[in-house]
Amino acid sequence: MAGNRAVAYKGPGKVEVIDTDYPTFELQDGPGVNPANVGRQVPHGVILKTVATNICGSDQHMVRGRTTAPSDLVLGHEITGEVVEVGRDVEFVKTGDLVSVPFNISCGRCVNCKKRRTEICLNVNPDRPGSAYGYVDMGGWVGGQAEYVLVPYADWNALVFPDKAQAMEKILDLTMLSDILPTGYHGAVSAKVGTGSTVYVAGAGPVGLAAAASAQLLGAAVVVVGDFNTERLAQARSFGCETIDLSKGEPHEQIEDLLKSPEVDAAIDAVGFEAMGHGGKEAPATVLNSVMSVVSAGGSVGIPGLYVTGDPGGVDEAAQRGALSMDFGTGWAKALTFVTGQTPVMKYHRGLMQAILNDRIHIAKAVNAEVISLDDAPRGYEEFDKGAAKKYVIDAHGSIR
Incomplete structure (x- = not known):
């Protein structure tokens, strides 16, 4: 079984890179996981090798101690990665695909998803409508500031980039499709x-x-x-x-x-x-x-x-x-x-992907993206908290040139 490393919240003002479990197609118990989600089977999911995962201001709210986030919560909801394992029920997403993952998790089956209100999906968080990776009170789906991460309902959630080589050339722009x-x-x-x-x-x-x-x-x-x-x-x-x-x-x-x-x-x-x-x-x-x-x-x-x-x-x-x-x-x-409310990412991300690929917007330049390693994530959080005019992109495997 492969290992995994991830960025975890350790208490107000403190994050650490920890050794953690490699994802499986079953939601395990852990910090912040809703008890009703423990043991939930995810045959519709994929496991990603993370290519780029970003530090977000919403993460920073938790790290400052301004939420009820528990210690050891694995952070990160801005995820771009390569598919390395495919669940039994996944039909269209393939091993080797490079994908962007909306930060809000949705099932694609409930009435809200069918209305394109994926930010308030009714089936992924037992506490209330809406869910996200690595975030307090959002159902307990493990965060993506990690080497590997599980993405449920992959045929629905994963946005596959049409040309992997082209996408890697523009990866600093495309990583912004997951959230900001x-x-x-x-x-x-x-x-x-x-x-x-x-x-x-x-x-x-x-x-x-x-x-x-x-x-x-x-x-x-x-x-x-x-x-x-x-x-x-x-x-x-x-x-x-x-x-x-x-x-x-x-x-x-x-x-x-x-x-x-x-x-x-x-x-x-x-x-x-x-x-x-x-x-x-x-x-x-x-x-x-x-x-x-x-x-x-x-x-x-x-x-x-x-x-x-x-x-x-x-x-x-x-x-x-x-x-x-x-x-x-x-x-x-x-x-x-x-x-108000979470953004329904899936409403926009395909069109914005086309805007990036066709040079209509250069979002990485606009937000001053800076690539850091997974081990440098605590420094990124510290500098961002001090007001750095940067968007920190974590390169978990040294994939980004």
Whole structure:
């Protein structure tokens, strides 16, 4: 039996590379695994040799101790890999295929999957609709920041790249298909970005940068990105965005200086619940309130930023259970549309794959992808937590040139 190594959460602020079990076609007991999923048979799955697996801001929330994630949870939901074993019931995915895996696990059989709402599949997480690899309260499917990982419902979930050699040439772009590119794109689509739109993106982390690049792909006239991190703002400017430094004033004031109007057609919250207020203190509703203030009446707000139902490190009792002081009256008065929740990756990933393969978007450059080894993952987490203007891609087997 082959071995396996993986990145595991060891407690607030700490991750380690550990020896762990090689995947099997049966869900085993372990940290975070829902008891109802233990022993679940996965003849419809494949085992991947991981080629690229990325560190995500959502992982960072757990590593900071801002969720109820248990110690030794294997992390990682952004997975691209080569199929090395195929389950008995898999018909179309073959050994040797190079595939992208949506971060949200779905069955392809339930009513929500049939509506293309794969982010709220009803059959993969006994606790609630929706699931993901290596994530707290998501059913206990083992994460992909590992040498090998199990992918269930492979004929449904795995996006096979049509030309393996071509895909490896563009692997740093294609690895973003598992999460941040579809997530950023979903934020832009949810905000109804179109030709000629003016767009405000709150947050210049990888998802915010992906949202900004997606808004450009959708035809936005101008994309304004706001953040406190000057290096991340410089990264946004590197591919044609306007930027505002939130330490220097309110978004609507700076947007008016740029656009001669304090309001935009569409806004995207790419920050989530660990948002910082202008006084340098955490204020979890501040971004939601600011995007409502800057989007024009009748506009839409896409919210790919993560909000949780349980936050042990929340600033107050309400925030610790996900209840925020949101200025909903403004949203109601302006007749705004809000779109929240996980991204239905499968709704977008095939089209975005074609955009990458045909050089319509260069997402790795936009998010400043940097390749690191599996053993370097703890350093990647540490630097990302300090605000590095990078997207860390873990090369688990030395496959990436």
